Amino acid sequence: MAADDQTDAMEVADAITSLIDKSLIWVVLINGATHHRLLDPTLAYAAEKLAQTAEANAVAKQHALYYTQSLANGAGKAGAISREDGAAARLYMGNIRAALEWSFSGAGQAAIGIRLAAAAAPLFFALSLLVECVRWCEQGLAALPESDEGSVTHLALQAYLAASAMFTRGNSDEVRRAIEDALSLADALGDQQHLMHLHVGLGIFLTRIGDFRGALAVAQRGITITQAIGTPGAIATGESVL
Incomplete structure (x- = not known):
């Protein structure tokens, strides 16, 4: 309504x-x-x-736009979702799923779905809905137009795909490429928060596959990033992986 x-x-x-x-x-x-x-x-x-009725598709579009706009403030941001935001989001996950399903359907509009997937990815990840997070990020990336490549939306989709794939697709080359692609985007955009979290993720990945020298080098680069951010939380994050 x-x-x-x-x-x-x-x-x-x-x-x-x-x-x-x-x-x-x-x-x-x-x-x-x-x-x-x-x-x-x-x-x-x-x-x-x-x-x-003949209005079903128009209503579905407005429904998808509403949730895209409601979640837009969180789109592209790295880091944890608060407990309060997570509790409220649980009430609306069914609506978000329905909006994504419509957006990427034949009757929908992929442009809305791309933005919605990027905005919803932090929620799926925070609520440990990792398989769904991978699914919608992949669909968003597959539909991403050339004009949006290298954008904040592109980064959000790639970063949360990488983070979720680490827990759902093992220690594969595919996962490593996803992390490295996200790092390249974050570096190009100068997004320090994403760089910090992605360095942590890459360090964990390298530790899992036994590349301890590589993991140490990544952790040391991460320290430089967290010191540049300068907040106590960021510095603690960087030091925690050394």
């Missing part, structure tokens, strides 16, 4: 209030923020009715 050219925000608010009064919407408070969800039977009924 959302405002559009024919329905303004006040009408939407009135409709939501009416559904809450009828106990058709579940309201939950997480960290001071109010979240609304249709009950599953109501959601299934509404989805069935929507599928029978």
Whole structure:
């Protein structure tokens, strides 16, 4: 339920209030923020009715755009998702999955899917949904237009593909290439946070395959990066892999 050219925000608010009064919407408070969800039977009924209309694809597009924009503030950022953000995100993972499925479908728009995959990747990774993280990052990268190569979106997709593949695809050359490709992008963009985390990942990978000299060299380069960042957390991260 959302405002559009024919329905303004006040009408939407009135409709939501009416559904809450009828106990058709579940309201939950997480960290001071109010979240609304249709009950599953109501959601299934509404989805069935929507599928029978000519508006289904337009609604799916607006749905995907909403979650793309909602997650956009986190797109491209390296590092951990807070517990609070993770708790709130769990409520919406079904919506995010549905939006991704539509975006990369024949009826969808891959351009939206690319941005959504990049924005959602940190959540999939933080919630240990690693196979899904790999899947959507790979789909985003496969659909990435030449004009977006080397962009922040490209980096986010490549970095989270590399991080997730480390835990799902073993110590393969494919995983090493994914990490090194992400490092090249982060270096070109001057993204110190991604460089720090990717150096940690590469160091772990090299340790796993027994290349201890290589791992030490990577850790030493990582120290230079974390010192440049200068925060206590970054410095501790760099020192933890030495």
